[in-house]
Amino acid sequence: MLKGKKILVGVTGGIAAYKTASLVRLLVKEGAEVKVIMTPRAKDFITPLTMSTLSNNPVLTLFYNTENGDWNNHIELSLWADVFLISPASANSLGKMANGIADNFLLTTYLAARCPVFVAPSMDENMLKHPAVIVNIETLRAYGNIILEPESGELASGLTGKGRMPEPEDIVKEIGDFFKKKKHP
Numbered sequence: 001m002l003k004g005k006k007i008l009v010g011v012t013g014g015i016a017a018y019k020t021a022s023l024v025r026l027l028v029k030e031g032a033e034v035k036v037i038m039t040p041r042a043k044d045f046i047t048p049l050t051m052s053t054l055s056n057n058p059v060l061t062l063f064y065n066t067e068n069g070d071w072n073n074h075i076e077l078s079l080w081a082d083v084f085l086i087s088p089a090s091a092n093s094l095g096k097m098a099n100g101i102a103d104n105f106l107l108t109t110y111l112a113a114r115c116p117v118f119v120a121p122s123m124d125e126n127m128l129k130h131p132a133v134i135v136n137i138e139t140l141r142a143y144g145n146i147i148l149e150p151e152s153g154e155l156a157s158g159l160t161g162k163g164r165m166p167e168p169e170d171i172v173k174e175i176g177d178f179f180k181k182k183k184h185p
């Protein structure tokens with residue numbers, strides 16, 4: 001379904017980051033070439049080693065390698081991607097994306113991206129309901145980002161409500177449908 005498609009996956013520091021491991025695995029299984037960028041906080045939730053193993057590519061987090069000064073080219077990476085998928089997208093990163101803040105490698109790549117961007121906001125329901133978060137999501141939608149609606153159900157906080165990252169299978173289907181529509185509008 002995704003043979004030869006280049007998919008850049010951005011992971012932020014949300015509890016749902018563990019689900020993105022399965023998501024990356026499914027994308028690769030569908031034939032996509034996958035590269036993963038993580039925010040520094042995302043590494044508290046899932047390891048770069050897991051993501052690099054599943055994606056078959058090194059994971060990028062920093063602007064440059066502190067050992068040897070080698071720098072990661074966010075412009076090149078953003079041009080490489082057919083699609084950029086940010087999942088889970090934390091309230092913090094959504095706020096920065098909506099306001100043009102670029103203080104980590106993922107955010108810089110996001111601002112440079114010219115490909116379609118899918119964003120999966122994932123957080124506790126009360127966070128999701130905050131007017132500031134609602135405005136940030138609507139701003140991102142208005143900028144042309146494709147928002148993957150958070151699902152309702154049991155949340156990591158132990159509460160039940162809206163805010164769950166969609167299941168990896170559903171996200172893969174959504175991206176597959178997007179490419180199909182692009183081919184046969």
Ligand SMILES: Cc1cc2nc3c(=O)[nH]c(=O)nc-3n(C[C@H](O)[C@H](O)[C@H](O)COP(=O)(O)O)c2cc1C
Nearest residue numbers: 012013014015016039041042090091092093122123
């Ligand atoms: C256990 C735990 C779970 C968290 N889960 C979420 C979450 O699901 N969504 C969210 O927006 N923030 C969550 N946070 C807060 C973010 O990790 C925090 O705002 C962080 O600064 C996000 O950084 P980033 O956007 O640069 O990745 C959680 C924090 C902790 C300690």
